[in-house]
Amino acid sequence: MNAKQSDKVATGVLYLMSGTIVAILALLLLYILWNGIPHISWHFLTAPAQSFEKGGGIGVQLFNSFYLLILSMLISTPISICAGIYLSEYAKPNRLTSIIRTSIEILSSLPSVVVGLFGFLVFAVQAGFGFSILSGALALTVFNLPLLTRNVEDSLQSVSFTQREAGLALGLSRWETVIHVILPEALPGIITGMILSAGRVFGEAAALIYTAGQSAPPLDFTNWNPFYIASPLNPMRPAETLAVHIWKINSEGIIPDAKAVSSGASAMLIIAVLLFNVLARYLGNKMYKKFTGV
Amino acid sequence: MKHIKLWLLAALSLFLLAGCQQQGAAITAVGSSALQPLVEAAGERYSAEHSGEFINVQGGGSGTGLSQIQSGAVDIGNSDLYAEEKKGIDAKKLVDHRVAVVGVVPIVNQAIPLDNLSMAQLRGIFSGQYTNWSQVGGPNIPIVIVNRASGSGTRVTFERWVMNNVPTKAAQEQDSTGMVRQIVATTPGAISYVAFPYVDKTVKTLKLDGVAPTDANVQTNKWVIWSYEHMYTKGAPKGLAKKFINYVMSDTVQQKIVTKLGYIAVNDMKVSRSLTGQVTKRAGQ
Amino acid sequence: MQQQDKIRESMLKPSQASKRERHGKILSFAAISLIVIVVVAIFVFVATRGIATFTVDKGNLWDFFTKTTWNPGQTDKSGHPLIGALPMIVGSFAVTLLSAVVATPFAIAAAIYMVEISPRRGYKILQPVIELLVGIPSVVYGFVGLSLIVPFVRTHFGGTGFGILAGTMVLFVMILPTVTSMSVDALRAVPRYYREASLALGATRWQTIYKVVLRAAVPGIMTAVIFGMSRAFGEALAVQMVIGNATLLPQNLVSPSSTLTSILTMGMGNSVMGSVSNNALWSLALLLLLMSLLFNILIHRISKKGALH
Numbered sequence: 001m002n003a004k005q006s007d008k009v010a011t012g013v014l015y016l017m018s019g020t021i022v023a024i025l026a027l028l029l030l031y032i033l034w035n036g037i038p039h040i041s042w043h044f045l046t047a048p049a050q051s052f053e054k055g056g057g058i059g060v061q062l063f064n065s066f067y068l069l070i071l072s073m074l075i076s077t078p079i080s081i082c083a084g085i086y087l088s089e090y091a092k093p094n095r096l097t098s099i100i101r102t103s104i105e106i107l108s109s110l111p112s113v114v115v116g117l118f119g120f121l122v123f124a125v126q127a128g129f130g131f132s133i134l135s136g137a138l139a140l141t142v143f144n145l146p147l148l149t150r151n152v153e154d155s156l157q158s159v160s161f162t163q164r165e166a167g168l169a170l171g172l173s174r175w176e177t178v179i180h181v182i183l184p185e186a187l188p189g190i191i192t193g194m195i196l197s198a199g200r201v202f203g204e205a206a207a208l209i210y211t212a213g214q215s216a217p218p219l220d221f222t223n224w225n226p227f228y229i230a231s232p233l234n235p236m237r238p239a240e241t242l243a244v245h246i247w248k249i250n251s252e253g254i255i256p257d258a259k260a261v262s263s264g265a266s267a268m269l270i271i272a273v274l275l276f277n278v279l280a281r282y283l284g285n286k287m288y289k290k291f292t293g294v
Numbered sequence: 295m296k297h298i299k300l301w302l303l304a305a306l307s308l309f310l311l312a313g314c315q316q317q318g319a320a321i322t323a324v325g326s327s328a329l330q331p332l333v334e335a336a337g338e339r340y341s342a343e344h345s346g347e348f349i350n351v352q353g354g355g356s357g358t359g360l361s362q363i364q365s366g367a368v369d370i371g372n373s374d375l376y377a378e379e380k381k382g383i384d385a386k387k388l389v390d391h392r393v394a395v396v397g398v399v400p401i402v403n404q405a406i407p408l409d410n411l412s413m414a415q416l417r418g419i420f421s422g423q424y425t426n427w428s429q430v431g432g433p434n435i436p437i438v439i440v441n442r443a444s445g446s447g448t449r450v451t452f453e454r455w456v457m458n459n460v461p462t463k464a465a466q467e468q469d470s471t472g473m474v475r476q477i478v479a480t481t482p483g484a485i486s487y488v489a490f491p492y493v494d495k496t497v498k499t500l501k502l503d504g505v506a507p508t509d510a511n512v513q514t515n516k517w518v519i520w521s522y523e524h525m526y527t528k529g530a531p532k533g534l535a536k537k538f539i540n541y542v543m544s545d546t547v548q549q550k551i552v553t554k555l556g557y558i559a560v561n562d563m564k565v566s567r568s569l570t571g572q573v574t575k576r577a578g579q
Numbered sequence: 580m581q582q583q584d585k586i587r588e589s590m591l592k593p594s595q596a597s598k599r600e601r602h603g604k605i606l607s608f609a610a611i612s613l614i615v616i617v618v619v620a621i622f623v624f625v626a627t628r629g630i631a632t633f634t635v636d637k638g639n640l641w642d643f644f645t646k647t648t649w650n651p652g653q654t655d656k657s658g659h660p661l662i663g664a665l666p667m668i669v670g671s672f673a674v675t676l677l678s679a680v681v682a683t684p685f686a687i688a689a690a691i692y693m694v695e696i697s698p699r700r701g702y703k704i705l706q707p708v709i710e711l712l713v714g715i716p717s718v719v720y721g722f723v724g725l726s727l728i729v730p731f732v733r734t735h736f737g738g739t740g741f742g743i744l745a746g747t748m749v750l751f752v753m754i755l756p757t758v759t760s761m762s763v764d765a766l767r768a769v770p771r772y773y774r775e776a777s778l779a780l781g782a783t784r785w786q787t788i789y790k791v792v793l794r795a796a797v798p799g800i801m802t803a804v805i806f807g808m809s810r811a812f813g814e815a816l817a818v819q820m821v822i823g824n825a826t827l828l829p830q831n832l833v834s835p836s837s838t839l840t841s842i843l844t845m846g847m848g849n850s851v852m853g854s855v856s857n858n859a860l861w862s863l864a865l866l867l868l869l870m871s872l873l874f875n876i877l878i879h880r881i882s883k884k885g886a887l888h
Contacts, residue, residue, distance in 0.1 A: 003782075003785075007785040014688050017684065017688035018701075021688075021689045025709070025752075025756075028715075028723060029711065031723060032715070079613060080610070082606050082609070082610030082611070085607045086604075086607035086610065090608070099615070102875060104614060105805070106618055106868065106871060106875065108806065109874070111812075111815055111864075112813070112815070113813075113843060114813075115621075118621050118625075122624075125365070131324075131352055142617055149614065154764060158768060174603075199711070206815055210358075214354075215334060215351045217348050237350075238352070246718050246719065250470075250722060266715075269715070269719070270711065270715060273715075277707060355847070355848025357849045357857075360851055361851040381854045382854030443846060444849070445846065464648075464825060464827050467824040467825060467826075468824060468845075469844065469845040
């Protein structure tokens with residue numbers, strides 16, 4: 001077989017394999033959406049869940065998922081950006097750096113169950129936060145940090161070195177160069193990474209079961225004082241998220257319409273992640289344009 | 295830079311918020327996932343009747359419930375087992391509140407035409423003595439045993455009253471009743487056991503020695519595979535925990551929620567059974 | 580004179596920029612230290628409990644790796660708890676390796692398609708789908724696995740359908756998005772002039788991909804595979820639903836077996852903190868941690884050797 005033929009064969013194989021992946025993934029998505037969308041209604045999206053009767057909704061869980069996501073992003077984004085900057089710009093290739101890198105990799109491969117139990121004992125029990133959004137957000141941060149940090153580092157690394165030289169030549173310090181030149185340039189990459197990890201956070205259940213808890217007390221949506229116990233904004237209340245809810249009603253739920261609720265909730269979860277992706281992509285492009293003045 | 299500072303500030307302020315006292319009263323009940331729906335339903339109703347008072351209910355398993363109440367991290371520990379039955383728990387420090395009774399019933403795949411087994415046959419199946427349904431009078435289908443996770447309340451109850459110290463054969467294990475039911479419903483030749491509230495028409499229940507798994511038979515101890523559902527407190531219950539446990543024991547909850555969920559109200563029992571298995575007629579019956 | 584002093588002073592004093600530089604450096608170092616501290620804390624936390632099985636509860640380390648009876652609540656004749664974890668160890672390795680072996684070629688093919696062959700279509704179709712799939716909770720994967728894959732395996736391969744094969748199939752789909760998107764990053768990071776140079780030498784597209792781009796991207800792809808494998812190794816909820824969770828050595832690909840994580844998650848809620856059963860579960864967690872450490876080190880070695888530079 002000559003080079004041209006093998007080129008053709010290889011291309012064909014590549015098309016076939018990519019096609020298979022798309023087919024598998026599309027089938028999976030369609031299966032979930034097909035089963036779930038018929039159950040989604042305005043009532044389903046806003047009503048509180050029922051513990052043993054028919055007709056419960058996922059309103060509180062939906063809100064909790066978003067609130068928890070925002071909170072954990074709020075905590076993990078600055079940390080991971082700083083950590084990523086350190087790894088990309090300051091770290092020298094020595095022992096310390098390789099220890100740091102190894103520990104980040106270990107953290108990223110930790111089973112989420114272990115993270116959840118660690119979070120339970122440290123945040124919920126030791127620190128006294130109890131089963132709360134705060135404990136959950138901190139556990140998710142632990143879970144989220146390695147991937148985000150790596151992503152920030154990779155995005156920063158992919159910015160051309162000439163940009164750094166240009167910044168330094170203008171008399172900026174290294175830190176200023178990073179903040180004003182490199183970071184804006186790397187922003188779209190960072191945003192993409194954030195979307196990916198936001199998706200992970202949104203669908204995470206095992207790390208939250210023991211930290212944010214599995215109960216969703218009804219919320220009083222008229223009282224937004226974060227100190228009031230039933231306020232949606234109170235970070236100290238237990239908060240079952242959508243993913244945890246799916247897990248719970250599937251495993252121990254005795255509501256008669258468990259199957260309908262769980263497929264509806266799964267579909268909703270995917271739709272939420274989809275909306276989130278679209279929004280973040282749009283924002284990423286906007287920010288890129290603004291910061292780089294293109 | 296500005297953004298980072300802003301973020302840090304926001305994160306910091308949340309931590310500060312966290313330290314502050316919050317308004318309203320709440321207690322946390324943790325443990326048995328079988329008991330969770332009941333306590334949750336009771337808690338919802340309680341909060342609706344008493345504004346500003348909240349009951350947070352978490353699952354996690356009886357083991358979690360007992361170890362958390364023992365360490366004092368929560369207000370109520372829910373368990374399917376007596377604290378004495380769990381290793382590592384000092385039961386003397388805990389106060390038991392028996393809030394409901396639940397029966398456990400063997401279930402099989404719909405395609406198995408049997409509807410009665412003797413206790414010895416059931417024991418033989420789970421100990422691995424019988425491996426095909428034809429050995430107990432059924433069709434020629436291999437028996438697929440599905441167990442609950444070791445240490446789970448349902449399994450402990452089942453092993454105590456059925457297995458009679460005969461070790462269970464190592465087989466598939468599932469963490470939750472929902473999964474067990476689904477697997478039994480879809481796997482040919484499958485057998486397992488679930489609590490009464492989880493029985494639905496996707497699976498088939500079995501009589502044992504001719505006794506049907508009904509609430510009435512549990513109440514007279516004719517159907518022996520049952521257990522109490524416990525809510526444990528560390529020392530005598532205080533404050534909201536006390537009010538809530540009283541509420542759960544009240545007729546409103548016992549007659550409306552407990553029975554509706556498929557559990558049996560403690561007051562409806564004709565007999566009572568102690569930790570050691572001693573059965574006595576209940577006074578006043 | 581005064582003027583000169585001022586200039587002198589401003590020259591000697593650290594400039595605003597260098598001050599900021601120092602602050603920035605401290606800030607970024609603090610962030611990275613925080614991560615390392617968390618890792619160390621988790622490690623210590625898991626290790627103290629995991630080791631207690633062998634020190635406090637008199638478990639036998641050799642039994643742990645070679646025996647097949649897992650019943651930590653009970654002891655054998657000589658008083659050691661029954662902690663034979665071999666079935667779970669075998670199960671974990673089997674599903675992880677098999678799913679990685681199946682997923683890697685697919686992931687690389689998709690990545691090549693997205694980067695080298697049809698970037699526009701890849702970006703428009705594959706990328707969003709892949710990002711979406713990362714967001715599907717493992718519970719949902721598990722239930723799709725239970726309702727589609729398990730019956731499929733049962734009718735086509737025999738057995739009850741629960742087992743390593745079903746676990747592998749679920750994990751294959753689960754790690755595919757992660758491995759693919761990271762392989763894409765790895766291929767994108769290969770400088771454009773590598774491709775240009777190769778094409779200029781008269782190489783075909785496939786030759787360029789195979790002999791230049793892929794070789795240059797080996798370390799990145801290896802990292803992608805590590806992440807995929809560690810996700811597979813650590814995945815709990817989905818695998819637990821389809822593998823059967825029987826602490827038996829797998830007889831074949833369709834006999835019910837178990838993984839470290841499935842036994843870990845199942846047992847955690849049903850055991851009491853500090854008891855033998857609980858500590859034994861933490862030993863499994865410790866093993867999980869050590870394994871992922873080993874994976875990382877191993878593959879780093881390989882990727883260093885395979886790199887083009």
